[in-house]
Amino acid sequence: MQQHIDTYDFTGKKAIVRVDFNVPLDENFNITDDTRIRRAMPTLKKVLEKGGSLIIMSHLGRPKKVDPKFSLKHIVDHVSECLGVPVQFADDCQKADAQAAALKPGEVLLLENLRFYAEEEGKPRGLAEDATDEEKAAAKKAVKASQKEFVKKLASYADCYINDAFGTAHRAHGSTALIAEYFPNDKMFGYLMEGEIVAIDNVLKNAKRPFTAIIGGSKVSSKLAVLKNLLGKVDNLIIGGGMGYTFIKAQGGHIGMSLHEDELMPEALAILEEAKAKGVNISLSVATVCAQEFKNDTPTKVFDIYNIPEDWEGMDAADESLANWKKIILESKTILWNGPVGVFELPTFAKGTLQIAEDLAEATRNGAYTLVGGGDSVAAVTKMGYADKVSYVSTGGGAMLEAIEGKVLPGIAAIRGEE
Numbered sequence: 353m354q355q356h357i358d359t360y361d362f363t364g365k366k367a368i369v370r371v372d373f374n375v376p377l378d379e380n381f382n383i384t385d386d387t388r389i390r391r392a393m394p395t396l397k398k399v400l401e402k403g404g405s406l407i408i409m410s411h412l413g414r415p416k417k418v419d420p421k422f423s424l425k426h427i428v429d430h431v432s433e434c435l436g437v438p439v440q441f442a443d444d445c446q447k448a449d450a451q452a453a454a455l456k457p458g459e460v461l462l463l464e465n466l467r468f469y470a471e472e473e474g475k476p477r478g479l480a481e482d483a484t485d486e487e488k489a490a491a492k493k494a495v496k497a498s499q500k501e502f503v504k505k506l507a508s509y510a511d512c513y514i515n516d517a518f519g520t521a522h523r524a525h526g527s528t529a530l531i532a533e534y535f536p537n538d539k540m541f542g543y544l545m546e547g548e549i550v551a552i553d554n555v556l557k558n559a560k561r562p563f564t565a566i567i568g569g570s571k572v573s574s575k576l577a578v579l580k581n582l583l584g585k586v587d588n589l590i591i592g593g594g595m596g597y598t599f600i601k602a603q604g605g606h607i608g609m610s611l612h613e614d615e616l617m618p619e620a621l622a623i624l625e626e627a628k629a630k631g632v633n634i635s636l637s638v639a640t641v642c643a644q645e646f647k648n649d650t651p652t653k654v655f656d657i658y659n660i661p662e663d664w665e666g667m668d669a670a671d672e673s674l675a676n677w678k679k680i681i682l683e684s685k686t687i688l689w690n691g692p693v694g695v696f697e698l699p700t701f702a703k704g705t706l707q708i709a710e711d712l713a714e715a716t717r718n719g720a721y722t723l724v725g726g727g728d729s730v731a732a733v734t735k736m737g738y739a740d741k742v743s744y745v746s747t748g749g750g751a752m753l754e755a756i757e758g759k760v761l762p763g764i765a766a767i768r769g770e771e
């Protein structure tokens with residue numbers, strides 16, 4: 353049975369908490385952005401306040417073996433500073449028995465990078481490039497078998513399990529999902545995870561209408577599942593950014609040198625058809641800011657999106673498109689935004705994405721629920737200073753995208769006890 357961090361009795365108990373401390377480090381191993389550490393603090397502090405002790409576990413980077421570059425020892429001091437208590441370090445996550453057993457209420461132990469072990473991800477490592485299918489299958493079987501022992505060991509350190517790592521919730525890894533089975537009555541979400549789940553439910557399950565999704569970014573291929581799932585849920589679907597040009601070309605438009613995927617044109621037409629059948633209003637860009645070179649300092653011109661000259665490329669949404677979208681956004685009660693509507697990394701072509709951020713902020717002030725989730729739109733609102741002007745900004749890129757695709761996230765299912 354799933355527990356709740358607010359009502360669970362942590363007195364004298366050891367909590368093993370999966371967090372996402374996968375923070376960026378510079379060449380001297382200084383943390384350059386500690387957002388992920390700070391976002392886990394409410395959960396960690398709550399356990400200590402309620403008389404428990406903490407065994408914190410995370411991954412850092414993508415090591416394929418034990419590699420000091422990816423050691424979590426680099427962040428011990430900062431975690432200690434944020435928590436306001438000393439943090440002990442276990443330099444092997446599989447050999448922390450004595451340190452875990454000695455923990456007293458209020459004490460904290462951070463385990464070394466879980467991904468120093470292949471068992472965390474459950475994927476074989478070091479296979480020869482020319483390995484046969486049989487060899488691959490045998491290696492996979494072996495790592496899956498030893499994964500059980502790996503997870504059992506982690507579970508043996510603690511009395512209860514908390515998952516607060518939304519960034520890895522879409523992975524069925526040892527520490528994010530499999531470990532939950534050792535705590536059938538003592539497993540729960542942390543506050544960060546809970547916040548993300550509420551945000552997802554606010555748009556995908558309990559959306560107030562009209563519900564509008566703004567989907568931008570570079571490629572239709574990477575957002576196909578998102579578009580398909582949203583067609584069954586939204587009233588309006590705004591499609592912007594590089595992916596929009598595939599829809600325009602598929603309908604016979606001339607898009608010049610703009611980004612597009614010819615092989616996705618049938619899918620684009622099928623989406624437009626399905627939207628019509630379902631009564632979903634699709635709003636594509638109508639006018640686009642174009643350039644002849646993919647760089648910041650270059651002359652720009654606005655063209656009708658169906659008539660871009662051959663040697664020009666669509667880089668950003670122009671005013672006419674933005675005005676259409678603003679009207680839709682301000683009439684909506686729930687808005688989900690994923691993906692920039694232009695090449696926002698270049699200031700010359702960031703105007704459209706900035707305007708969407710402003711529109712979302714205005715809609716939020718007017719009482720709409722606004723969620724920014726998945727990838728570059730998160731970076732854009734944060735960089736542009738709008739992160740605290742919308743209802744929620746997701747911390748998990750891939751996890752949020754899979755949630756919007758309608759997939760069950762293993763990290764969430766494991767706590768809820770779903771398959």
Ligand code: AMP
Nearest residue numbers: 569570593594666667691694695696728
């Ligand atoms: P995604 O990761 O699929 O959300 O795509 C984000 C990327 O799409 C960003 O790096 C943007 O620069 C890029 N993008 C947005 N609009 C365009 C466009 N019109 N042409 C090329 N790239 C674009």
